Amino acid sequence: MSRASSFQSSLYVWKPSASSMVAYPSTAEIDHRRALYYESSDYTGDIPNSADLGGALLAQWSHEVERVLRPLQEFRWVRPDVLGNDFRLVVYGEIPLQITDVISLKHTKLFGISERVVEVLQRFGLIGRLVQTIPVPLYAGGENHLLGTVYLMNPLLGLNCTDAEASNWEEERLVLHAGLVPHEVMFCTPSGQMADFDLVILHQELKQGLESIPITGARFIPVAVK
Numbered sequence: 001m002s003r004a005s006s007f008q009s010s011l012y013v014w015k016p017s018a019s020s021m022v023a024y025p026s027t028a029e030i031d032h033r034r035a036l037y038y039e040s041s042d043y044t045g046d047i048p049n050s051a052d053l054g055g056a057l058l059a060q061w062s063h064e065v066e067r068v069l070r071p072l073q074e075f076r077w078v079r080p081d082v083l084g085n086d087f088r089l090v091v092y093g094e095i096p097l098q099i100t101d102v103i104s105l106k107h108t109k110l111f112g113i114s115e116r117v118v119e120v121l122q123r124f125g126l127i128g129r130l131v132q133t134i135p136v137p138l139y140a141g142g143e144n145h146l147l148g149t150v151y152l153m154n155p156l157l158g159l160n161c162t163d164a165e166a167s168n169w170e171e172e173r174l175v176l177h178a179g180l181v182p183h184e185v186m187f188c189t190p191s192g193q194m195a196d197f198d199l200v201i202l203h204q205e206l207k208q209g210l211e212s213i214p215i216t217g218a219r220f221i222p223v224a225v226k
Contacts, residue, residue, distance in 0.1 A: 010204040011223040013174060016104035016111045020217030023089035023138065024106045025065050033061040065107040072110060073196060075158040077132055089150055092141040100217025103150055109198045112150035120209050130157050130186050155200065157187040163226060164193035178225040
């Protein structure tokens with residue numbers, strides 16, 4: 001399918017920008033696997049298969065993060081404590097830290113949002129209808145200093161309207177089937193044929209509402225439809 005057959009829509013992919021704060025999802029088990037990985041990174045090349053061991057431990061760390069956060073990718077209402085009583089986000093760096101409205105999460109395509117962003121979603125009537133927000137504490141790593149509260153989004157509407165043949169997300173090109181796009185200001189769709197529902201799509205009206213804050217740490221990538 002040629003790109004000429006598609007046209008610019010009023011839809012955008014919402015994702016963290018390069019300047020967004022990066023936080024590490026944390027539980028006792030996630031931290032254990034993270035520690036094992038960083039311990040393996042101290043190995044020298046003289047130890048047989050050290051690179052293979054480090055890669056395996058990194059995968060185990062990543063898989064545990066994905067396991068804990070999986071309930072937020074199933075498009076259903078969840079209990080507020082679904083992530084576990086010890087779940088939190090941890091950031092590293094010198095205090096004071098530059099906390100952005102959108103916070104990228106390590107080892108996952110999910111992202112956190114600030115209370116200011118939640119207020120915009122509430123103003124559009126999306127909370128409880130198209131998205132559930134889960135408050136989690138944000139800590140500064142090393143000093144165990146509570147920085148505040150971040151909200152994780154649990155989207156409630158996912159619909160595969162992606163044209164996988166015309167899209168190439170590695171080049172940030174997303175094309176949607178016009179007849180399948182829901183008449184909603186926010187939903188999720190896959191980035192490609194083999195992907196999960198990993199992209200949050202916004203209507204221009206909601207994008208403008210977020211930009212009016214003005215939102216920090218966010219990117220809005222135009223979406224085409226055909």
